[in-house]
Amino acid sequence: GIQVEQSPPDLILQEGANSTLRCNFSDSVNNLQWFHQNPWGQLINLFYIPSGTKQNGRLSATTVATERYSLLYISSSQTTDSGVYFCAVERGQNFVFGPGTRLSVLP
């Protein structure tokens, strides 16, 4: 089945810093989403981005489907950005989440 990798596994930032999270996948996909899971376990949609670039406030994402990767950019990070960031891909009958990047933003 399709493999999804995320890097880095853990990231510690000072408030105000920028960061880039990466998601690699092993085969072509029909859909890709980025999620943020907050410390209480709530999973929030960030982007639905099978290809191209999208921006929402301080966050933006780019998916290069032909090269099988997606990037999530966080600018001017805040403590509320802390949590785990997952990418998830769909291809045919497979629904696969990556292992996540755990982000800690320090005040």
Place this chain on the structure above:
Amino acid sequence: DGGITQSPKYLFRKEGQNVTLSCEQNLNHDAMYWYRQDPGQGLRLIYYSQIVNDFQKGDIAEGYSVSREKKESFPLTVTSAQKNPTAFYLCASSFDRWGNQPQHFGDGTRLSIL
């Protein structure tokens, strides 16, 4: 407000008992999904349903059962056959099959064995 409601938020089970987790959505979504998350891990798909009265096994369906009698509801039963049921369970829905529309999640149910 439209959304996905999971209940209860916390659930405790004795050995050998079946328990049912509730998932209700008022988003008029056709597709619904159940995931399991273990501590420090990503999500794994248990079951999904693309339409009423139809559902398909995901990667880790053993020890679980579901039903989809109504569009709004997709309950998950954790049976006594599931040997390690302690986990965080998340329900999701999408307007149609996942390939075309984004998934939206409920707040989850934490299941623990007494």
